[in-house]
Each structure stands twice: as structure tokens, then as C-alpha cells.
Amino acid sequence: MTDLTPSRPSVAVAYFSGYGHTAVLAEAVQRGAADAGAHVALINVATITDEQWRQLDDADAIIFGSPTYMGGASAGFHTFAEATSQRFREGRWADKAAAGFTNSGSKSGDKSNTLAFFAAFAAQHRMLWVNLGLAPGWNSTTATENDLNRLGYWTGAGAQTMVDGGTDAVHDADINTAEHLGARVARQAALVVAGRVALSTTFVA
Numbered sequence: 001m002t003d004l005t006p007s008r009p010s011v012a013v014a015y016f017s018g019y020g021h022t023a024v025l026a027e028a029v030q031r032g033a034a035d036a037g038a039h040v041a042l043i044n045v046a047t048i049t050d051e052q053w054r055q056l057d058d059a060d061a062i063i064f065g066s067p068t069y070m071g072g073a074s075a076g077f078h079t080f081a082e083a084t085s086q087r088f089r090e091g092r093w094a095d096k097a098a099a100g101f102t103n104s105g106s107k108s109g110d111k112s113n114t115l116a117f118f119a120a121f122a123a124q125h126r127m128l129w130v131n132l133g134l135a136p137g138w139n140s141t142t143a144t145e146n147d148l149n150r151l152g153y154w155t156g157a158g159a160q161t162m163v164d165g166g167t168d169a170v171h172d173a174d175i176n177t178a179e180h181l182g183a184r185v186a187r188q189a190a191l192v193v194a195g196r197v198a199l200s201t202t203f204v205a
């Protein structure tokens with residue numbers, strides 16, 4: 001009898017971090033996805049290996065992360081993005097789920113540019129964008145800066161860390177928001193994996 005049990009989804013977190021702050025968020029995204037049941041690969045794109053490229057190619061979802069530098073994604077992330085051009089041409093990542101997170105020194109810091117770049121990059125790869133899926137926090141008299149999505153992003157997860165703070169200065173609300181993003185993407189990837197199994201028994205190609 002055919003085994004119709006969907007496998008656990010696999011999620012890869014592909015991030016760059018110049019000074020370690022975005023790495024803290026990447027670990028939170030990883031934790032959220034793992035707690036939601038996914039196999040997760042945490043990949044620092046500055047030191048990416050052949051095995052990690054294979055993990056990206058095999059993943060059901062890829063979550064992109066970078067600090068916002070000079071009003072956009074960091075050069076280190078762009079180096080990685082440009083190195084995917086052969087995969088882009090071949091459509092190797094088509095129909096994988098995708099999402100993104102970023103971190104900056106200012107409350108805004110033009111993080112939206114970085115998230116918009118991630119969404120466009122994912123679209124170029126014909127991936128399926130998963131947004132943050134949270135109401136905005138910290139925007140009413142009863143709200144606090146400890147709310148999930150305290151900075152009010154929709155496209156992805158946006159965090160802010162004081163420029164003179166260490167990696168332990170990453171805000172707990174931003175860490176929790178990053179965990180939420182990882183869990184949300186893992187759940188969406190699980191739906192896609194289960195859907196593929198269901199469709200394989202429903203339709204004859």
C-alpha cells in the first residue's frame with residue numbers, strides 16, 4: 001500500500017550577519033521552524049559550503065535574512081544572491097516557499113527596502129512568498145514595545161538593535177517575532193508537502 005504520510009518539511013535559513021545581531025534572529029527563526037516540526041538547516045551565506053548549497057536546493061522553504069546596510073540588504077547577502085543566478089536560470093528553486101527578515105540600527109532604517117528585495121529575489125526564483133502573518137504591535141495606547149511585530153511589518157520580520165549594543169541587545173520581541181516567522185513558514189511548507197502527497201493520489205497527470 002502506498003504510504004501517504006507526508007514527510008516533515010525541510011526549511012533552510014540563509015542569512016548574512018556582519019556583527020552577529022542578525023545571526024541571533026536567524027537562530028530564532030531556526031528555533032521557531034524546528035519547534036513547528038521542520039528539519040532546519042541554518043546557513044551563514046558568507047561561509048556557504050557545497051553541502052549547504054545542496055540543502056538549499058532540497059529545502060521545501062528558504063527564509064532569507066540580512067541586516068539592513070546603507071538602506072538595503074548587505075553586500076554579503078547580495079554576493080550570495082548573485083551566486084544563485086544559475087539556479088535562477090534553471091528554475092531550481094521554483095515553487096519553494098520563501099520569506100525574509102532583517103535587522104537595523106534605526107527603528108525604521110529603511111528596512112522595507114531589504115524585505116522588498118527579498119520578495120523580488122524570491123519572485124525571480126519563482127518561489128512562493130510567505131508574509132509575516134501578524135497584526136502590527138506597539139501602535140496603540142495599550143500596546144507596548146514587547147509586542148510581537150512591535151515595528152509593524154507585514155512583508156517579513158523587521159527587527160531593530162541599538163548600534164552600540166552587543167548581540168545580547170537584540171530585543172526579545174524581535175526574537176519572538178523571528179520565531180513566529182520560522183514557525184509560520186514551517187507550517188506553510190508542511191501544507192505544501194502534504195498537498196503534493198494528496199495531489200499525487202487524486203490526479204493523473
Ligand SMILES: Cc1cc2nc3c(=O)[nH]c(=O)nc-3n(C[C@H](O)[C@H](O)[C@H](O)COP(=O)(O)O)c2cc1C
Pocket residue numbers: 016017018019020021022023067068069070071072103104105106107108109110161162163
Ligand atoms: C555598513 C553599515 C551600514 C548600515 N546601514 C544601516 C541603515 O541603512 N539603516 C539602519 O537603520 N542601520 C544601518 N546599519 C546598522 C545595522 O543595520 C545594525 O547595526 C545591525 O544590527 C547590524 O546587524 P549585524 O550585526 O547582523 O551585521 C548599518 C551598519 C553598517 C555596518
